[in-house]
Amino acid sequence: MAEIRSPIDGKVAYxxxxxxxxxxxxxxxxxxxxxxxxxxxxxxxRIALLERxxxxxxxxxxxxxxxxxxxxxxxxxxxxxxxxxxxxxxxxHLASIAxxxxxxxxxxxxxxxxxxxxxxxxxxxxxxxxxNYPLIVPIxxxxxxxxxGNSVLVKHAPQTALVADQLARAFAEAGAPEGLVQALPVDHxxxxxxxxxxRIGYVSFTGSVRGGHxxxxxxxxxxxxxxxxELGGKxxxxxxxxxxxxxxxxxxxxxxxxNAGQSCCAIExxxxxxSLHDRFVEAFVAKTKEYVVGNPLxxxxxxxxxxxxxxxxxxxxxxxxxxKKGARSLIPASAFNVPTSSDCYVAPAxxxxxxxxxxxxxxxxxGPAIGIMRVSSEAEAVRLANDxxxxxxxxxxxKDMDRARAVGEKLDAGTVFANRCDYxxxxxxxxxxxxxxxxxxxxxxxFLAVTRPKNYHLRSLS
Numbered sequence: 484m485a486e487i488r489s490p491i492d493g494k495v496a497y498x499x500x501x502x503x504x505x506x507x508x509x510x511x512x513x514x515x516x517x518x519x520x521x522x523x524x525x526x527x528x529r530i531a532l533l534e535r536x537x538x539x540x541x542x543x544x545x546x547x548x549x550x551x552x553x554x555x556x557x558x559x560x561x562x563x564x565x566x567x568x569x570x571x572x573x574x575x576h577l578a579s580i581a582x583x584x585x586x587x588x589x590x591x592x593x594x595x596x597x598x599x600x601x602x603x604x605x606x607x608x609x610x611x612x613x614x615n616y617p618l619i620v621p622i623x624x625x626x627x628x629x630x631x632g633n634s635v636l637v638k639h640a641p642q643t644a645l646v647a648d649q650l651a652r653a654f655a656e657a658g659a660p661e662g663l664v665q666a667l668p669v670d671h672x673x674x675x676x677x678x679x680x681x682r683i684g685y686v687s688f689t690g691s692v693r694g695g696h697x698x699x700x701x702x703x704x705x706x707x708x709x710x711x712x713e714l715g716g717k718x719x720x721x722x723x724x725x726x727x728x729x730x731x732x733x734x735x736x737x738x739x740x741x742n743a744g745q746s747c748c749a750i751e752x753x754x755x756x757x758s759l760h761d762r763f764v765e766a767f768v769a770k771t772k773e774y775v776v777g778n779p780l781x782x783x784x785x786x787x788x789x790x791x792x793x794x795x796x797x798x799x800x801x802x803x804x805x806x807k808k809g810a811r812s813l814i815p816a817s818a819f820n821v822p823t824s825s826d827c828y829v830a831p832a833x834x835x836x837x838x839x840x841x842x843x844x845x846x847x848x849x850g851p852a853i854g855i856m857r858v859s860s861e862a863e864a865v866r867l868a869n870d871x872x873x874x875x876x877x878x879x880x881x882k883d884m885d886r887a888r889a890v891g892e893k894l895d896a897g898t899v900f901a902n903r904c905d906y907x908x909x910x911x912x913x914x915x916x917x918x919x920x921x922x923x924x925x926x927x928x929x930f931l932a933v934t935r936p937k938n939y940h941l942r943s944l945s
Contacts, residue, residue: 485668487642490556490788490827491778497554499644502669504676510636511682513662514607518634521660522604526585529630530578535657537571540649542656547649549780554643555614556788556827557742558779569907570618573925574626576909581630584927585934597941602934604632605684605709609667611674611698612647613689614640614790615745615849621650623913623924624687624711628933629654629664633684636667640690642790644668675701685933689713689747692918699921711922711932715747716875716915717847719868720904721890722755722763723861726880730902732763735880736770738904740831743789744851748876748898748905752837752844753855754864760857764835767855768813771831776819788827789850795827798850802832805843805854810834839870847873861890869895874916878904 489496502510540547548562557565590598608628612621621637628635639647647666654664669677677683678701685708688698695712702710720735738750755763779787789795806812816830829851837844837854844854858864868877878900879887891899897915900906907913912926923929 489553493825507669510665514634517660517662522632536653539656540653552779555790558784565618573909577626584930595943599939601937603937608633608635608685609683610637611688612639614643617643617646620689627929631934635664638667679705685709687711712920714920716873716919717751717871718876720750720753720878721864723881724756724758725882731880732766739853740851754858792826795829801843805841808841811836865893872918875919
């Protein structure tokens with residue numbers, strides 16, 4: 484029996500049974516059986532299934548959202564909104580482009596030959612999902628996989644294991660074939676054993692860099708299959724002198740602290756032109772002080788606990804390291820009414836006088852702490868932004884779109900934003916460079932990961 488301790492109060496909120504290898508293999512066999520028939524289901528019916536799945540999930544939204552909040556600590560309103568906005572929007576967008584993304588390429592330039600390239604499902608897709616956005620992290624690969632004719636096993640993070648059951652139930656209630664989408668609550672060694680059977684067609688993993696390397700090694704050991712790795716970041720923001728000042732401050736505060744900073748594409752370091760630096764820091768601190776830290780089940784709370792005491796300790800260690808090396812902490816924790824019901828509550832922290840000797844500016848924080856650094860030029864900001872082993876997103880804040888594009892071309896990132904941050908557009912591919920990952924999800928390119936090309940070269944004898 485595995486336990487899920489809530490960051491709200493440190494108590495056991497839920498328990499669940501981990502599967503043995505033999506039990507997991509039975510679910511894999513069901514997934515294989517379901518997929519063999521489901522791959523022949525017309526695309527219009529697959530789209531209808533996804534639409535009914537959203538309706539089925541919505542019918543249990545209050546219960547599901549409360550489970551998410553108790554498991555990982557995000558405010559209850561945010562847990563609901565994760566389904567109502569990004570999850571639903573991503574499913575609907577992927578459904579809307581599925582026909583185009585999966586349409587065969589047909590070549591008619593050689594008389595007497597029928598030649599085409601088709602996208603066919605890979606079989607069983609294994610989705611290994613992170614806890615921080617427990618709905619939208621798995622849905623990126625899951626929706627494309629089901630639309631493409633695959634079956635899916637969802638191995639969710641232990642902290643949010645019950646979300647896999649929520650998704651499986653929604654598909655079952657939507658009328659999906661038995662075994663098409665199933666929860667797979669197993670430990671890491673069992674995942675390796677399952678992958679080694681060579682019966683998985685694709686692995687989608689969202690998590691740490693260390694975890695990504697482990698998954699990549701496990702897949703490479705016995706297989707030649709695709710792997711998608713979304714491994715987080717240390718996303719920079721570059722604030723130029725001609726930015727819209729108030730809009731920039733408001734959006735960067737939200738980008739740094741939404742979901743208690745526990746976003747792969749959260750703003751984790753800010754480089755501000757010297758002409759704006761002092762004013763920017765003052766305004767940023769004032770806006771940050773508006774947060775209400777508290778129990779995430781309370782409607783007034785907009786910043787809950789971080790996921791575990793270990794995560795909280797990591798954040799505090801980065802803050803202490805920065806302070807020892809000369810950073811200035813601009814907001815005392817006493818500025819917030821921080822609960823003491825568990826040690827997972829971390830007050831939002833803002834630092835200036837920071838540099839790249841500090842882990843706060845170089846290593847992923849994944850929490851509500853941000854460093855703001857004064858820069859003397861655009862070139863210095865770009866150099867510092869690229870001085871990282873990560874490269875998920877980067878943002879440029881300026882009213883000049885030509886300048887934003889020119890700066891963006893110099894940045895090492897999968898996505899470059901102008902005057903926006905901490906956002907995924909389902910029409911665009913989600914991918915990173917360097918240690919931020921490998922492969923693509925979302926957009927029409929996301930369908931390529933969960934399908935393989937099959938070519939027909941048919942010569943007519945008539």
